[in-house]
Structure formats: C-alpha cells, structure tokens
Amino acid sequence: MTQTALPGAPIIIAGAGIGGLSAALALNQAGFPVHLVEKAPDIQEVGAGLQLSPNACAVLDLLGVLDSVRQAAFQPERIRIRSGTTGKDLAAVPLGRDARDRYGYPYLVVHRADLQNALLSQAEKNPGIDIRLGASLTRPEQTPSGSILCHVESLHGDDMLEGRALIAADGVWSRLRPYVRKKSGARFTGQTAYRATLPADGLPPHMLRDTGLWMGPNAHVVHYPIKAGRELNVIVLIKEDWQEESWSGRADRTTVMQALSGWYGELRDLVERPDHWLKWALCGVPASGGWTNGPIALLGDAAHAMLPFAAQGAAMAIEDAAVLAQCLADGTANVSRALKAYEAARKERVRKVQDLAARNASIYHMSGPLALARNTAMRMMGPHRMAAQMAWVYGWKPPKAAARPPLT
Numbered sequence: 001m002t003q004t005a006l007p008g009a010p011i012i013i014a015g016a017g018i019g020g021l022s023a024a025l026a027l028n029q030a031g032f033p034v035h036l037v038e039k040a041p042d043i044q045e046v047g048a049g050l051q052l053s054p055n056a057c058a059v060l061d062l063l064g065v066l067d068s069v070r071q072a073a074f075q076p077e078r079i080r081i082r083s084g085t086t087g088k089d090l091a092a093v094p095l096g097r098d099a100r101d102r103y104g105y106p107y108l109v110v111h112r113a114d115l116q117n118a119l120l121s122q123a124e125k126n127p128g129i130d131i132r133l134g135a136s137l138t139r140p141e142q143t144p145s146g147s148i149l150c151h152v153e154s155l156h157g158d159d160m161l162e163g164r165a166l167i168a169a170d171g172v173w174s175r176l177r178p179y180v181r182k183k184s185g186a187r188f189t190g191q192t193a194y195r196a197t198l199p200a201d202g203l204p205p206h207m208l209r210d211t212g213l214w215m216g217p218n219a220h221v222v223h224y225p226i227k228a229g230r231e232l233n234v235i236v237l238i239k240e241d242w243q244e245e246s247w248s249g250r251a252d253r254t255t256v257m258q259a260l261s262g263w264y265g266e267l268r269d270l271v272e273r274p275d276h277w278l279k280w281a282l283c284g285v286p287a288s289g290g291w292t293n294g295p296i297a298l299l300g301d302a303a304h305a306m307l308p309f310a311a312q313g314a315a316m317a318i319e320d321a322a323v324l325a326q327c328l329a330d331g332t333a334n335v336s337r338a339l340k341a342y343e344a345a346r347k348e349r350v351r352k353v354q355d356l357a358a359r360n361a362s363i364y365h366m367s368g369p370l371a372l373a374r375n376t377a378m379r380m381m382g383p384h385r386m387a388a389q390m391a392w393v394y395g396w397k398p399p400k401a402a403a404r405p406p407l408t
C-alpha cells in the first residue's frame with residue numbers, strides 16, 4: 001500500500017470498545033473528524049469490572065473523562081496478596097494515597113459500563129465524532145489517491161465510508177487484523193475467566209477496602225469493589241481447556257467451587273455466594289506481529305490482547321489511543337509514516353507488559369515447593385519493593401501530560 005495525505009478527511013475507527021472510544025476522543029481532540037463504527041446495536045458492557053492503573057487514568061484525564069469515571073469508581077487501599085489454600089498474607093502493593101503520591105493519578109476499580117458510558121457521553125457531546133451503532137465495518141481498500149474506503153454493513157442497508165486512515169479497534173477476535181498481518185491471530189491461552197458480581201452488604205470489610213488477589217495451584221482469584229463500593233466484582237481464573245468466541249458464556253458455580261476445592265474457607269464462602277457466573281476463554285494476540293499496513297492500524301486487543309494477569313489490557317488500549325493521536329497530529333502529511341511511528345512508539349512497551357502478564361500466570365498458579373519458594377520471596381519483598389516493581393507500568397504518562405499539573 002502507498003502512503004496518503006488527505007487534509008480534512010476523517011479517520012475511521014472500527015469498534016467502540018474502550019480502545020475505539022478512547023481513540024475517537026483523542027483523535028478528535030487532536031483536530032481530526034472521526035467516524036466511529038460499532039457492530040453492536042448499543043454500547044454494551046463486556047465483563048463487569050476493570051482495574052484502571054494511574055497510567056490509564058493519566059490518559060482519561062487528558063480526554064476529560066477522569067472526573068466522571070472517578071465518581072463511579074472506588075480507590076482500593078492496596079492489592080492484598082494471600083495464599084489461596086492457607087489464607088495467609090504474602091504481600092501487598094500499596095495503592096490509594098501511595099499511588100496518587102507516586103504517580104500523580106489514582107488507581108481506580110470501576111464497573112466497565114461506567115467507564116464506557118463516561119467515554120461515550122464525552123464522544124456524543126462532540127460534533128466531530130460521528131457514531132454509527134449496529135454497523136459492521138468490512139473490506140477496507142486503499143484507493144489510488146491513497147485514501148481508505150470501507151464497507152459498512154447494517155440492517156438498514158450498506159454504505160461506504162472514505163477516510164485518511166482506518167483504526168481497527170475491533171477486539172481480540174478482530175476480522176480486520178488480516179488486512180494488517182497475515183499470521184499471529186488470536187490464540188487460546190489455556191485459561192478461562194469466571195466472573196460474578198454480588199452486593200457489598202454482609203461482606204467482610206477488608207474486601208470492600210482492597211483489591212484481593214489469592215494465588216493457588218492452577219488457579220487464582222481476584223476481587224475488588226465496583227459501583228463506588230456498592231458491589232464486589234469476583235473473577236476466578238482457572239487453567240482449563242474450554243474455548244468459545246464469547247465474552248459472556250454461562251457458567252455454573254459447581255465448576256468454580258470444584259476448581260477451588262481445598263482452598264481457604266473465607267474465599268470459598270465468597271465464591272459460593274453469587275447465583276450467576278459468566279465465563280470467557282482467555283486469548284492472546286502477540287504484540288510482536290505487525291500493527292500497521294499503509295493507512296490501516298490495529299489498536300487495543302486487536303493488536304495485542306493479553307492475559308488479564310497484570311490488569312493492563314484496557315490500560316494499554318487507552319495508552320495506544322493517546323500515542324496514536326499524537327503521532328497522527330505530528331505527521332498529517334504522511335499518514336502511513338505517522339502510523340509506523342505509532343507502532344514504533346508502542347510495540348516494545350506493550351510486548352513487555354504482555355510478558356509481565358504471562359510471567360504472572362505461571363507465578364500465580366504455582367504449586368508444591370515452587371509455591372513455597374514464591375511465598376517466601378514475596379514475604380521478604382515488603383510493600384515498597386512491591387510498589388517499585390510496578391513503577392515502569394503505572395508511571396507511564398501520555399505524550400502531552402508532561403506539561404499538565406498532576407491531579408491531587
């Protein structure tokens with residue numbers, strides 16, 4: 001594909017998930033008109049909760065949505081890491097005030113719908129962002145003039161859109177990814193996530209203060225408050241061989257309880273509470289594959305879906321959005337080169353975060369003597385070294401944020 005320069009032509013985004021919505025806001029803020037095309041008839045929440053580390057919050061602040069997200073979110077005091085089998089404390093990563101002091105931004109836990117609604121209502125306020133719901137974007141082609149032409153298929157009939165670039169933010173099972181890279185599609189990781197939410201009433205108070213992380217053989221459990229502390233989100237991550245392209249397969253409590261048989265009573269009591277569980281197979285997309293082809297670029301999970309074991313998938317999509325907008329603003333005269341600059345700026349960091357998540361998978365699920373060695377090492381580290389270990393992830397700032405005063 002050849003490169004293009006089309007002043008004034010819009011940028012087309014496929015997918016209005018967290019990545020696509022963030023990209024629409026960032027690109028529009030950088031002066032580009034945007035067509036945002038989403039195949040679902042309405043913006044749906046996928047999964048229930050999300051941890052938003054300070055690196056993601058720094059971008060949300062730039063996009064003007066941090067305040068509304070913060071109102072619906074909760075700021076946990078720490079990540080409390082315990083043994084799933086004995087319940088003993090192993091380590092803690094301080095968050096709360098510590099995160100705000102260290103990074104200038106909070107560490108939030110939030111319901112996905114609250115984040116998506118905040119991004120969507122900001123986008124809807126903006127006449128420069130044309131949002132089309134219930135429409136699937138397909139078959140992008142580059143025109144002789146270098147623009148990109150896409151088919152938009154919907155129940156109301158088909159349409160064509162022309163733009164200076166196409167950003168494929170169409171998620172882990174991206175149908176647009178083959179237009180950028182022929183190989184390295186989504187691969188099942190051999191892990192399944194089970195999730196449920198439950199009312200906060202009657203839960204032990206520490207569960208409503210902290211993010212809880214329980215590690216055990218072949219599984220781990222994460223829980224944190226959402227809906228400003230009124231509900232608890234529980235995720236049980238299990239090594240198993242089930243796969244389906246869905247964010248919301250039905251699951252039953254018995255499977256979850258069986259995977260945690262012999263685990264600590266307090267945790268089993270928690271997992272026994274919810275009546276409804278959903279599950280999804282965790283897939284990965286290697287960040288090392290190509291991210292761009294001429295005026296087409298991948299963003300978010302379409303480029304680099306990862307295990308959620310560092311709680312960074314959405315954060316990386318949000319970071320992508322800020323860098324993409326900056327690269328396109330700096331390089332309007334040559335879109336393909338600007339997109340290459342975006343790929344170069346993002347790839348190494350995302351690859352490192354993806355590796356961290358994969359490493360956490362084997363650390364969290366250890367058993368026998370390896371688990372004992374891990375527990376001893378974690379106990380010796382102490383909270384400050386635990387926090388310092390994450391500074392390269394949480395301390396990242398978007399290109400323009402350096403000039404802005406940090407939040408208090």
Ligand SMILES: Cc1cc2nc3c(=O)[nH]c(=O)nc-3n(C[C@H](O)[C@H](O)[C@H](O)COP(=O)(O)OP(=O)(O)OC[C@H]3O[C@@H](n4cnc5c(N)ncnc54)[C@H](O)[C@@H]3O)c2cc1C
Pocket residue numbers: 014015016017018019020037038039040046047049050051052135136137138169170171172174175193235280282299300301302305306308311312313314315316317
């Ligand atoms: C169990 C679990 C827990 C997680 N926890 C965290 C966490 O705590 N913190 C964190 O940062 N991340 C977390 N993540 C990761 C995070 O959920 C994802 O990385 C993030 O949602 C990816 O956003 P996205 O916009 O790239 O893709 P998606 O959210 O998948 O959005 C893609 C959108 O594209 C649309 N679409 C698809 N094809 C087309 C098309 N052809 N035309 C138009 N629209 C199309 C889809 O309908 C969808 O709306 C977690 C993931 C899992 C599975």
